[in-house]
Every structure is written in structure tokens, then in C-alpha cells.
């Protein structure tokens with residue numbers, strides 16, 4: 001996947017001008033946000049569950065190596081294999097090898113953000129293997145050859161008309177004049193196309209919402225059941241998961257599931273919650289003959305114990321995106337890589353480097369809504385500020401901002417000088433703006449006045465007026 | 475009035491000092507009417523948020539030290555801004571995490587610091603509020619005040635005591651206005667889109683006046699309203715509570 005994060009500002013500008021996108025994002029807000037609120041109100045112990053969920057993940061992160069090894073041992077006991085991969089390259093290599101060994105020509109895939117992170121589809125295609133996305137949203141964006149714009153709703157940026165267009169273009173097997181106005185018709189058509197692809201696939205690749213150390217199970221939730229078909233029909237199942245997905249017990253998994261769907265879509269549970277453990281055993285009705293877990297680090301272990309440690313608790317529910325005023329304005333593509341919104345603003349610089357992602361931790365108002373809704377109580381604004389600290393230290397902050405800041409600090413630390421200097425400027429601006437009370441334009445204030453008038457100051461500073469009052473002069 | 479007047483120091487904030495001193499005088503009046511003896515510590519300038527939020531921790535710490543020194547010995551420090559009060563109450567102690575001695579002083583200051591409206595409604599129990607405002611008012615919950623200091627009911631409780639004032643809630647009262655300090659000038663397009671939602675929502679409430687407790691947000695909202703030629707008036711909540719609404723509202727002139 002091509003990284004366009006460095007051109008965040010241009011991406012955002014383009015997104016703001018896209019009326020289809022704006023409409024789609026409006027729908028998202030009324031959908032996800034409203035439903036989450038209702039779900040939370042129906043569960044009085046929701047906040048207590050959030051604490052439990054946070055504590056579980058925190059405990060895991062402190063003992064990550066032990067739980068991962070326990071998970072590996074359980075998977076092996078059940079006849080599965082675990083592949084430890086340091087980075088995207090290694091993971092791609094391992095997965096291609098497994099596919100080649102299976103003689104794979106097509107693989108089905110259920111939605112996986114880690115798959116996006118390592119760009120597995122591109123890699124398989126380049127090596128003559130066709131990946132077929134089976135999550136409806138993922139399938140649509142695969143047809144359109146674009147990246148997901150949301151971590152749980154990859155095609156949220158599209159209208160149903162745009163989806164219908166894509167289907168007409170790519171599904172040549174159906175009559176050109178078929179009606180595709182209703183969402184139902186779109187779903188039925190996708191289902192008809194995908195049905196055969198499930199049976200044809202040689203390998204099924206899924207992500208994982210959690211890995212359970214106690215049993216070696218993989219937990220996957222979907223609303224379409226596509227992951228179940230992806231993992232049970234082909235002879236080989238590859239689970240692609242990052243290392244922080246592990247939890248100690250089934251009980252812990254259940255606790256996290258209780259906050260996950262509520263935070264994500266406002267559902268009490270996702271429609272399908274599947275625990276799969278190892279390959280098919282004798283006597284099993286179905287299931288793959290081979291079961292592989294690809295465990296990816298890709299920069300995560302370097303975040304452990306540091307300033308960005310807490311982001312490793314993230315369960316990818318998407319609540320912080322849904323509630324973010326910036327994400328709601330520009331959508332996910334503007335962020336330029338796999339993870340958008342507040343969690344992306346924290347995670348992306350850690351994974352692709354701060355230089356490339358320098359805008360992301362700055363493009364937030366620090367409104368704090370993300371932290372308020374995060375089921376894992378991740379202090380997202382605080383970590384965005386940590387990134388800003390690093391940018392400042394590394395002199396990535398734009399020169400003009402640095403100079404302005406230095407001048408302001410210089411004055412702020414010298415109250416007497418500050419009074420004189422600010423008094424002067426404020427006096428002039430106050431006089432100039434006295435009649436209208438505002439400025440439409442002002443030198444050096446272009447950033448402000450592009451979209452709004454600049455209210456004029458009242459003319460004299462409080463400190464000066466206060467001093468006069470103390471001396472008994474009006 | 476209680477036997478001994480509460481000793482209150484006003485930390486006026488740089489925006490109020492420079493842009494809208496009437497908010498500072500409204501705060502003084504409200505505090506005095508509630509029986510406080512108000513002083514204005516002379517060594518104050520800015521709380522350091524611009525540096526802190528731009529990643530310049532060194533400057534933020536230097537400014538914070540100055541504020542801590544300026545407020546030493548004052549029983550209650552009152553701030554007419556949720557974000558500046560939040561800076562002192564929540565972020566100063568964090569800033570000095572590696573300097574136990576200063577951290578202790580920062581924590582002591584944090585405990586003694588109060589956002590104006592919550593202090594008026596809390597410790598002062600709404601004493602002395604005696605104002606009239608003819609208008610329908612909607613209240614914008616500025617983010618830092620709401621989420622860092624749990625300011626939600628306090629301003630509404632006080633506004634209900636203002637004669638003639640009708641409170642009309644906006645659906646998105648808790649949604650960010652897109653100001654975000656330097657965010658609004660670094661990402662003006664995004665900020666514009668966010669403040670437009672805020673403005674649409676405020677207008678839809680049917681109110682003729684928008685109030686809030688943070689001047690940054692108010693300058694942003696008023697500036698956008700005026701750019702859109704809206705007649706809605708914008709004021710700091712303290713102006714209305716103190717009955718000091720004779721002068722022009724924010725971004726409105728004397729010359730018509």
C-alpha cells in the first residue's frame with residue numbers, strides 16, 4: 001500500500017471538497033455514534049467492564065513473552081504451527097511460502113488490518129496468487145483498488161451508488177440493466193459472486209481479534225459470517241495476527257468481547273463470534289487440514305514500556321474514529337496509510353516513522369472525545385502530545401511555528417516587557433477594529449482569517465485596566 | 475457574606491487579558507459579589523499551553539514555574555477558562571513528574587486552582603448572582619472544561635438564576651468547535667469544516683446568543699458566525715452572569 005501520509009494536508013483538502021464522502025461520513029456519525037450510546041446506556045456496568053478490559057490487556061503487555069509462548073505451545077499441541085515474524089517482509093515471505101506449498105492459485109481472505117499493514121494482497125498478486133476479499137466492504141474496495149478508510153467499516157466512504165457502479169463494471173457475468181438500487185440487491189450479488197470463490201480457494205487467510213493463551217484459540221468476530229467460510233472451507237487456514245492480540249484466558253476474551261462490539265457498532269455482540277482452535281481433528285465435520293498462525297511484531301515490541309505503550313491495548317473497535325471531529329470531517333484516506341483517526345495518529349508514527357507521519361499527531365484539536373469513548377481507556381491525546389514533543393526535539397516542527405513560539409515564550413517569561421509589547425499591539429488592533437469589531441483580513445493571520453473573521457481586541461489589556469482601577473483612575 | 479472573605483487570586487489568562495478584559499472584570503465582580511477578596515497576581519502572563527501543546531516542554535516548564543511562583547501564597551486561584559485551568563490542574567503536575575520538589579508545588583497549586591464557573595457554583599454556592607439577560611441562550615461545552623474538569627451542570631445551574639434568560643440546549647453542545655489552539659491556523663480547512671457544524675447546530679437550537687467558558691472557542695465560533703453574516707451574539711458566560719453585557723458582544727463593533 002502506497003503511503004500518502006506526508007501529503008496529509010492536501011489529502012484532507014481534497015476530502016473536504018468531496019461531497020459524496022461528506023454524506024457518507026454524516027451517515028456514519030448518526031449510525032455508529034448513536035448506537036454506541038444506546039448500547040452503553042443499556043449496560044450499567046459498562047465502565048467497570050472497561051476497567052477490567054484495560055487491566056487484562058495491561059497484564060498481558062507486562063507478561064507478553066510468557067503469554068505468547070504459552071499460546072504457541074497450545075497451538076502446536078493441537079497440530080498447528082506458529083511463525084514469529086519480526087517485520088512485514090518476513091510475514092509476507094512466510095505466507096507466500098505456505099501458499100506455494102499448498103499449490104495455491106486463489107486464497108480467500110476475511111478482513112484483516114494486519115493484512116493491510118503488510119500489504120499481503122499486493123504481494124500475493126505479484127507472485128501469481130489471487131487474493132479474494134470476502135468481507136463485503138473489503139470486497140468492494142478491492143474491486144475499486146483502494147485502501148480501507150475505516151478499521152471496521154472499510155468502505156464507509158462510499159455511497160451505495162458508487163458500489164453499484166463498481167459492481168456493474170466488474171461483474172460482467174450479469175445483465176447490464178439489472179436493478180442495483182437497494183442495498184439488498186448489492187449484498188445478494190456479492191454473495192452470489194463470492195459463493196464459488198469460497199469453494200475454489202486453496203488457502204483461507206483471516207485476521208484475529210484475540211489469541212487465547214490458555215487454549216491456543218483464535219477469536220474472530222464478523223457480522224457476515226465470511227470469516228467462518230474463509231477458515232473452514234479451504235484446506236489451509238492462515239491466521240495473521242500481531243503480537244499484542246493475545247489474552248490469557250477464555251474468560252478474559254469474553255470480557256473484552258463485551259466492550260468490543262458495543263464500542264464498535266453498538267451491538268451487544270457481533271453477529272458471528274468464532275473460536276477456532278487448531279486444524280481439523282478426526283471426527284470434526286469440517287475445518288482445514290493445516291493451521292498456521294503468523295505472529296507479527298513489526299515495531300510493536302519497541303513500543304512496549306515506553307511513552308506509546310498504552311496504544312498496544314487497542315482492540316481496533318473504531319470508536320475513536322467514529323467520535324473524532326477530524327476523522328468525521330475528512331474520512332480515513334486522508335491519513336494516508338492503514339490506521340486513521342486518533343488511534344492512527346498515535347500508532348502510525350510508531351510504525352512508519354515520525355518523519356512520514358509528522359502531520360498526524362498535530363491534526364487534532366485535543367478535544368479528548370476519543371479518550372472518553374475508548375473502551376481500553378487509552379490516553380490518546382496525551383500520546384499525540386508525546387509525538388509532538390519528539391517532533392519538536394527532532395526539529396520537525398515548521399520553522400515559522402518554532403520562531404513564533406520562541407518569541408511568545410521570550411515575552412511570556414518577562415512580564416514587564418510583555419505588558420509593554422502586548423499593550424502596544426493590542427492598542428493598535430483595538431483602535432483599528434473598534435468600529436467593526438473584527439477583521440476580515442490581517443497580515444500574518446491568514447491561517448485564522450481564511451475561514452473566519454478575527455474578533456478585534458477591546459483595546460486595552462486587563463492588566464493595564466486593573467492597574468488603573470487600583471490607582472483609582474477609571 | 476461569611477465572616478472572613480475568601481482570598482482569591484485571579485489568573486486572568488492571556489486571551490482574556492489581551493482580547494477581552496471585560497471577562498476579567500466580570501470574573502472580579504462575580505467573585506466580589508460572592509464575598510471574595512480578589513487580587514490579581516502581577517507576575518502572570520500565559521499558562522504555557524501554546525508551548526506545551528506544540529511539543530516545547532522546556533518552555534512550558536519555564537512558564538509553569540513562573541505561574542507557580544506568581545500564585546504562591548494565594549488561597550484560591552480562579553481562572554476564567556476551562557483549558558487554562560485544566561493546564562494548571564491536570565498538566566502542571568505531569569510536567570514536573572521528574573522533579574519531585576516542583577511537582578509537589580505544582581500539585582499544591584493544582585489543588586488550589588479552580589475554573590471560574592465551577593468555583594462560583596461549587597465553593598461559593600452561586601452566592602451573589604444577580605443579573606438579567608433578555609435572550610435565548612445556548613451553551614457550548616468547551617472540551618477541556620468538560621472532559622478534564624467535568625464542567626457541565628455548573629454553568630447551566632448558574633444561568634438559570636439569570637432573570638429573563640432562556641436556555642436552549644444544542645444537540646451537539648459537547649462537540650468540539652474546531653479551535654484546538656494552533657490547530658485552527660495549522661489546519662484551517664479542517665477547522666472550518668468543524669466550526670461550521672458547531673455554528674449550524676447553535677443556530678438550529680433557536681438561541682440568539684451562544685455562551686461558553688473558554689475564550690479561545692468563543693473567538694473561533696464568533697469569527698465564523700460573523701464570516702457567515704449570522705446575527706447570533708457570542709459572549710463569555712461570565713459576562714452574562716455578572717450582568718456586564720452593555721458593551722458589544724465578541725466580534726461586534728461599536729460603529730455598527
Ligand code: SF4
Pocket residue numbers: 263313314315316317318319320321343370373374375376377378
Ligand atoms: S484506540 Fe480505543 S477507541 Fe480507538 S480503536 Fe483502539 S480500542 Fe477502539
